[in-house]
Amino acid sequence: xxxxxxxxxxxxxxxxxxxxxxxxxxxxxxxxxxxxxxxxxxxxxxxxxxxxxxxxxxxxxxxxxxxxxxxxxxxxxxxxxxxxxxxxxxxxxxxxxxxxxxxxxxxxxxxx
Amino acid sequence: xxxxxxxxxxxxxxxxxxxxxxxxxxxxxxxxxxxxxxxxxxxxxxxxxxxxxxxxxxxxxxxxxxxxxxxxxxxxxxxxxxxxxxxxxxxxxxxxxxxxxxxxxxxxxxxxxx
Numbered sequence: 001x002x003x004x005x006x007x008x009x010x011x012x013x014x015x016x017x018x019x020x021x022x023x024x025x026x027x028x029x030x031x032x033x034x035x036x037x038x039x040x041x042x043x044x045x046x047x048x049x050x051x052x053x054x055x056x057x058x059x060x061x062x063x064x065x066x067x068x069x070x071x072x073x074x075x076x077x078x079x080x081x082x083x084x085x086x087x088x089x090x091x092x093x094x095x096x097x098x099x100x101x102x103x104x105x106x107x108x109x110x111x112x
Numbered sequence: 113x114x115x116x117x118x119x120x121x122x123x124x125x126x127x128x129x130x131x132x133x134x135x136x137x138x139x140x141x142x143x144x145x146x147x148x149x150x151x152x153x154x155x156x157x158x159x160x161x162x163x164x165x166x167x168x169x170x171x172x173x174x175x176x177x178x179x180x181x182x183x184x185x186x187x188x189x190x191x192x193x194x195x196x197x198x199x200x201x202x203x204x205x206x207x208x209x210x211x212x213x214x215x216x217x218x219x220x221x222x223x224x225x226x
Contacts, residue, residue: 043219
């Protein structure tokens with residue numbers, strides 16, 4: 001089955017710096033790669049996703065890149081702000097109706 | 113308002129006392145699933161359901177049961193809870209699951225088994 005590895009587990013940056021979180025997956029059939037943000041005490045919420053027919057997707061300060069050959073994808077946050085502090089999860093999914101497998105999460109801390 | 117609801121939000125129980133955590137969505141989603149979240153382990157899928165009367169095991173199904181008798185409801189049943197099932201549980205739903213679309217999470221249920 002699918003296995004998703006996420007690195008780093010913790011990441012501390014200064015406000016205004018960029019943050020990059022990387023994930024690798026094992027199942028070449030996976031073709032949907034969402035990223036979720038979970039603030040303390042709250043539910044995970046989708047912040048951006050990418051599908052296998054796209055190499056990069058951007059939404060304001062957030063971007064995701066996908067390398068299907070190498071089976072890895074990354075989340076890039078530019079100009080970080082204190083409110084970006086949260087746990088970020090990557091995930092990988094395949095055909096409709098199958099399980100979505102999550103990475104173990106990255107705790108991002110942005111200090112001002 | 114489109115949402116996923118879970119009840120109860122907090123539950124403290126004792127070993128062996130059967131319990132059910134309810135999950136309901138009002139978005140007519142086909143796909144529903146249950147996750148548990150433990151520190152350092154991320155979100156691990158317990159069970160998922162592609163449609164009414166169709167359920168499948170996720171990564172950590174031992175000690176749990178589910179049913180999907182109606183499209184909107186997907187209860188999680190712990191027949192004989194044990195302390196290692198103390199965790200934060202999330203229900204989630206999506207239109208079709210997997211490849212296609214966003215999963216919407218419920219608010220979570222914090223379960224403590226003494």
